[in-house]
Amino acid sequence: xxxxxxxxxxxxxxxxxxxxxxxxxxxxxxxxxxxxxxxxxxxxxxxxxxxxxxxxxxxxxxxxxxxxxxxxxxxxxxxxxxxxxxxxxxxxxxxxxxxxxxxxxxxxxxxxxxxxxxxxxxxxxxxxxxxxxxxxxxxxxxxxxxxxxxxxxxxxxxxxxxxxxxxxxxxxxxxxxxxxxxxxxxxxxxxxxxxxxxxxxxxxxxxxxxxxxxxxxxxxxxxxxxxxxxxxxxxxxxxxxxxxxxxxxxxxxxxxxxxxxxxxxxxxxxxxxxxxxxxxxxxxxxxxxxxxxxxxxxxxxxxxxxxxxxxxxxxxxxxxxxxxxxxxxxxxxxxxxxxxxxxxxxxxxxxxxxxxxxxxxxxxxxxxxxxxxxxxxxxxxxxxxxxxxxxxxxxxxxxxxxxxx
Numbered sequence: 001x002x003x004x005x006x007x008x009x010x011x012x013x014x015x016x017x018x019x020x021x022x023x024x025x026x027x028x029x030x031x032x033x034x035x036x037x038x039x040x041x042x043x044x045x046x047x048x049x050x051x052x053x054x055x056x057x058x059x060x061x062x063x064x065x066x067x068x069x070x071x072x073x074x075x076x077x078x079x080x081x082x083x084x085x086x087x088x089x090x091x092x093x094x095x096x097x098x099x100x101x102x103x104x105x106x107x108x109x110x111x112x113x114x115x116x117x118x119x120x121x122x123x124x125x126x127x128x129x130x131x132x133x134x135x136x137x138x139x140x141x142x143x144x145x146x147x148x149x150x151x152x153x154x155x156x157x158x159x160x161x162x163x164x165x166x167x168x169x170x171x172x173x174x175x176x177x178x179x180x181x182x183x184x185x186x187x188x189x190x191x192x193x194x195x196x197x198x199x200x201x202x203x204x205x206x207x208x209x210x211x212x213x214x215x216x217x218x219x220x221x222x223x224x225x226x227x228x229x230x231x232x233x234x235x236x237x238x239x240x241x242x243x244x245x246x247x248x249x250x251x252x253x254x255x256x257x258x259x260x261x262x263x264x265x266x267x268x269x270x271x272x273x274x275x276x277x278x279x280x281x282x283x284x285x286x287x288x289x290x291x292x293x294x295x296x297x298x299x300x301x302x303x304x305x306x307x308x309x310x311x312x313x314x315x316x317x318x319x320x321x322x323x324x325x326x327x328x329x330x331x332x333x334x335x336x337x338x339x340x341x342x343x344x345x346x347x348x349x350x351x352x353x354x355x356x357x358x359x360x361x362x363x364x365x366x367x368x369x370x371x372x373x374x375x376x377x378x379x380x381x382x383x384x385x386x387x388x389x390x391x392x393x394x395x396x397x398x399x400x401x402x403x404x405x
Contacts, residue, residue, distance in 0.1 A: 007041070007048055007052075009037065009052050009055065010033075010037055011030070011033065011034035011037055011038075011052075011056060011059075012055065012059070014030050014033075014034070014063075015030070015034070015056065015059035015060065015062075015063040016059075016062075016063060017062040017063060017065070018062070018063070018065060018066050019063040020063060020064060020066060020067050021066060021067070022066060022067060022068045023067070023068070024067050024068055024069065024071065024073050024074040025073075027063075027064055027067045027074055027077075028073060028074055028077040031060075031074075031077045031078060031081050032077065032081075034056050034081070035056075035080075035081050035084055035085060037052070038052045038053050038056065038085060038088060039084070039088070042088050046088070046091065046092040046093065047092045047093065047094050047098070049088050049092070050088050050089040050092035050094060050102065051102070053085040053088045053089050054089065054102045054105055054106060056081070056085070057082075057085075057106055057109055057118055057121060058105060058106075058108075058109045060078060060081075060117050060118055061109070061112070061113045061114060061115055061116065061117045061118060064078070064115065064117055065114065065115060069115065074117075075117065078117045078118065079120055082118065082120050082121055082124070086121070086124045086127055086128065087127075089102060089128055090124070090127040090128055090130050091130075096134070099129075099130060099134065100134070102128075103128060103129065103134075103138065106121060106128065107162070107165070110122060110161060110162075110165070111161055111162075113161075119161075122161070122162065122163075122164035122165040122168065123164050123168060123190075124168065125138065125164070125165035125166075125168035125169050125172075126168040126169055126171050126172025126173075127168075127172070129169060129172055132172060132173050132174060135168075135169040135170075135172035135173040136169070136173035136175070138165065138166070138169040139166060139169040139170045139173050139175060139178075142162045142163075142165060142166035142169065143166055143170070143178070143182075145160050145162065145166075146160060146162065146163050146166040146167070146182060147182060148160075149163055150163065150182055150183060150185055150187050150191065151185065152184075152185040152186070157185070163191060164190065164191070166182075167179055167182070167183075167191060167194040168194070170182075170194075170198075171194060171197060171198060171201070174201070176198035176199075176201055176202050177198075179194050179195055179197075179198040180195045180198055180199070183195045188219065188220075189215055189217075189219065189220035189221060189224070189225070192211075192215045192220075193212075193215075193224065193225075193228060195211060196208045196211055196212045196215075196228055197228075199211060200232055200235075205232045205235070205236055208228075208232055209229050209232050209233075212225050212228055212229050213225070213229070222249070223249065223250065223252060226246040226249045226250035227246070227250040229245070229246050229250075230242050230245075230246035230247060230250040233245070233246070239267070239269070243267050243270065247263055247266065247267055248263060248278055248279055248282055249282075251263045251266060255292075256279075256283075256286075256289045256290050256292065256293055257292045257293045257296060259279065259293075260275065260276060260279060260290070260293035260296070260297070261293075261296070263275050263279065264297070272297040272298075272299070273297070273299055273302070276290065276293060276294055276297060276299060276302065279293070280306065285310060286310060287306045287309040287310045288306055288307045288308075288309060288310040288311050288312035289310075289312065289313075290306050291303050291304075291306050291307045291312045291316060291317070291320075292316055292320075294306055295320055295331075300324075300328055300331040301331075303320075303331070303335075304331065304334045304335065304338065307335070307338045308338065311342055311345070311347045312338065312342060312347075313342075313347070313348065313349070314339045314340075314342045314343045314347060314348040314351065314355065314359060315339075315348065315349075315355060317335045317336070317338050317339035317342070317359070318335075318336065318339045318355070318358055318359040318362055320332065320335040321333070321335040321336035321339060321359070321362040321363060321366055322358070322362040325362065325365050325366045325369060326369070329366050329369035329370045330366075330370055332362070332363075332365075332366035332369070333363060333366035333367055333369075333370055333372065333376060335366075336359060336360075336362045336363025336364075336366055336367075337363055337376065337379060337380070337383075339359040339362075339363070340356075340359050340360065340363060340380055340383060340384075340394065341383055343355070343356060343359060343393070343394050344383050344384055344386070344392060344394045344395075346392070346393075351393070353397045356393070356394055356397040356398065357397065357398075360380070360398055360401070363376060363380065364376065364377075380398070384398060384399075
């Protein structure tokens with residue numbers, strides 16, 4: 001019988017040692033393509049896809065060693081790849097020999113991770129083991145070195161790349177008492193958090209919360225502590241307390257809008273207007289930055305009120321004016337006028353004459369819809385002339401249109 005040809009992974013040729021120069025964008029694109037290639041295979045052959053994921057993790061760090069990681073963009077791309085591909089490996093129905101070989105390869109790659117890029121892979125070791133039995137084997141393999149690494153005796157303790165993998169394996173193996181015992185010494189929060197999870201898994205949720213709160217320090221992640229405590233309260237059905245104590249801080253996103261959406265999604269019983277008001281209170285002096293969140297929730301008057309209080313990105317306001325000129329013309333007019341107001345005040349990033357004209361034309365269109373064209377032009381003229389006798393960028397661009405000297 002003819003032996004089947006081995007699968008040819010396209011990403012392997014792209015992830016050679018030092019395959020990428022210093023620019024991060026090409027590397028980020030290749031990482032995303034590799035993940036997409038593996039996920040496509042996973043729809044037909046889960047075990048083959050898991051093999052591909054292991055092969056990618058083996059190649060990531062050597063290939064990316066020369067990439068400029070100062071912006072954090074490439075690190076984020078790799079972390080996203082880990083989060084997406086760990087389930088591919090964990091859920092594949094592989095035999096014990098195959099999975100054991102995968103874990104050995106991954107552990108070796110993790111040990112040789114110099115930058116490091118795949119450091120976070122160890123946090124998922126329990127899931128990667130896929131069974132309590134294999135997780136327990138790995139815990140036995142790593143626990144002695146981990147105990148020394150976390151020893152209260154400073155002559156013995158030190159860094160061990162497998163510490164998180166050991167703690168994760170112990171957790172998957174349900175050896176909770178050993179986790180708590182291992183992290184009794186003064187160790188960093190990423191290790192202490194496993195004790196919080198272990199206490200919670202034993203049904204000691206109140207104790208777990210007290211433990212987590214006691215771990216707060218300048219070197220611990222308040223966001224991660226808040227997130228764990230919120231999960232504990234939610235799992236106990238204490239939704240209102242979870243919202244009041246942690247809901248607003250545990251769901252911080254990359255933008256103000258993302259934060260609002262995350263909180264609103266997790267607490268659907270709360271009125272969006274109340275969530276918005278609570279979030280605004282957490283950032284005094286930045287009220288205007290919640291404009292997009294208020295607009296997205298349909299609170300148009302509140303959005304304008306926020307944008308009046310403190311600076312808001314003129315481009316965001318201009319887009320709002322443009323997008324709502326037909327369905328919310330009064331709001332669009334207000335947003336356009338505020339865009340021009342903050343432009344006159346000198347706000348905005350890399351503003352060009354095209355940005356000024358777009359803000360102006362969007363405002364005028366909204367004014368025409370509301371029958372307030374004369375009032376709008378006069379308001380714009382006055383605000384343009386009000387700063388330093390009119391000697392500003394907006395006046396320079398719109399002066400002729402507004403009849404200004």
